Amino acid sequence: MNAPLDFGPIKAVIFDMDGLLLDTEGIYTEVTQIIAERYGRTFDWNIKQNIIGRGAGDLARYVVEALDLPISAEEFLLIREPLMRERFPRALAMPGAQELVEHLKANNIPIAVGTSSSSQSFGQKTTLHGDWFALFDTIVTADDPEVGAAKPAPDIFLTAARRLGVAPQDCLVFEDSPFGVTAAKAAGMTAIAVPDAAMADEKYAHADSILRTLKAFQPDVYGLPALEQA
Numbered sequence: 001m002n003a004p005l006d007f008g009p010i011k012a013v014i015f016d017m018d019g020l021l022l023d024t025e026g027i028y029t030e031v032t033q034i035i036a037e038r039y040g041r042t043f044d045w046n047i048k049q050n051i052i053g054r055g056a057g058d059l060a061r062y063v064v065e066a067l068d069l070p071i072s073a074e075e076f077l078l079i080r081e082p083l084m085r086e087r088f089p090r091a092l093a094m095p096g097a098q099e100l101v102e103h104l105k106a107n108n109i110p111i112a113v114g115t116s117s118s119s120q121s122f123g124q125k126t127t128l129h130g131d132w133f134a135l136f137d138t139i140v141t142a143d144d145p146e147v148g149a150a151k152p153a154p155d156i157f158l159t160a161a162r163r164l165g166v167a168p169q170d171c172l173v174f175e176d177s178p179f180g181v182t183a184a185k186a187a188g189m190t191a192i193a194v195p196d197a198a199m200a201d202e203k204y205a206h207a208d209s210i211l212r213t214l215k216a217f218q219p220d221v222y223g224l225p226a227l228e229q230a
Contacts, residue, residue, distance in 0.1 A: 009223025010190065012110040012166035014157055015136075017117060019052065019176040020194055020214075021097045022125055024088065031083045032063060035076065041067040045198060052196065053177020055116045055142050055150030089127035096215035098132045100227075105135040107225040112138045112160040114173070116150050116180075119143055138163040152179040154187035161187070172222055174214065181207045192217070 019025040029048060036043040047066045051059045060073035060080075069076065104111050113133070115122060119141045126133045133139075140160045142150045149155050161168045173184035173191045178199075184191035185206055193207035194214055204210050211217055220226040 009170075010172040011170040012112070012161065012164045012172070013104055013224070014112045014114045014160045014164075014171055014173045014184075014189070015097075015101070016053070016173070016175045016177070016180050017113055017115040017122070017125070019094070019196060020174055021094055021101075021113070022091045022129070023094050024091045024125055025052065025176075025196060027084065027087045027091065031080055031087065034083060035079055036067055036069075039067070039069050039071075041069065043067065049199060049203075052199075053116065053151055053175070053179035056118065058150065084121065085124055088121060088124035091125045091128065093129060095213050096217070098129070100214050100217060100219075101132055101135055103219070103227055104224070109224060110137050110164040110166055112136055112140060112164055114140045114156040114160045116142045116156070151177075152182035152186065154183050157184055157187040157189060161189070172224075174217075175207075178203045178206075190222070 015021050033043045047063065051062055054062065056077060057073065060076045063069070064071060064073050064076050101111060113136050117125065122139065122141050138160060140147065140156050140163070142156065144159060146159045147155045157171070157173060158168060161171050168188040171189040173189045174194055175181045175184060175191060176194050176196060181191045181193050181204060191207045193204040193210045194212070195204060195210065197212070201210055
């Protein structure tokens with residue numbers, strides 16, 4: 001298959017982490033529901049769909065306001081932290097994630113993680129996955145000293161591209177959130193959305209492509225080495 005006219009060939013790949021490489025979104029949902037219930041509130045999909053991919057501070061402000069919680073955003077994060085720290089080490093890989101990362105690394109394609117998580121929570125979430133996360137050439141977290149603003153600002157992805165030594169227009173980004181896609185496009189990169197099953201396609205109109213699983217990705221369409229057929 002020929003590469004689409006607007007694409008590639010891609011020289012580097014940058015991955016979001018939460019909900020894309022690791023199945024952590026269920027943990028965020030569970031913890032936010034626990035906090036909401038303490039104050040007699042209900043955290044449901046109407047709110048959840050608007051916070052996927054936000055940085056911690058932005059997320060906390062949105063949730064506190066949307067649920068009308070009698071606490072500050074800072075207090076929300078303090079309450080949330082131990083609940084997440086207990087659960088993050090059990091996070092599992094998303095289907096096809098480890099295989100794709102290993103394939104790209106084996107073919108000498110520069111790869112990076114660009115995440116809205118802090119470096120501390122990154123370490124917690126990757127507890128079970130140190131072997132294949134060690135394959136990434138660079139990890140850029142929201143609290144990285146070179147990052148000025150979290151997604152939807154492009155800083156995280158631009159920092160990753162700079163460290164990989166690849167021009168932004170030659171980078172492909174995988175994202176599960178509309179905010180992440182916005183960040184990737186603001187960085188001048190090609191963006192593939194891999195949304196949560198409950199997210200509607202129209203929220204990703206600004207993505208270059210939409211897949212429902214990483215296992216459906218065809219690297220050769222973007223000028224990358226093809227996956228061997230099982």
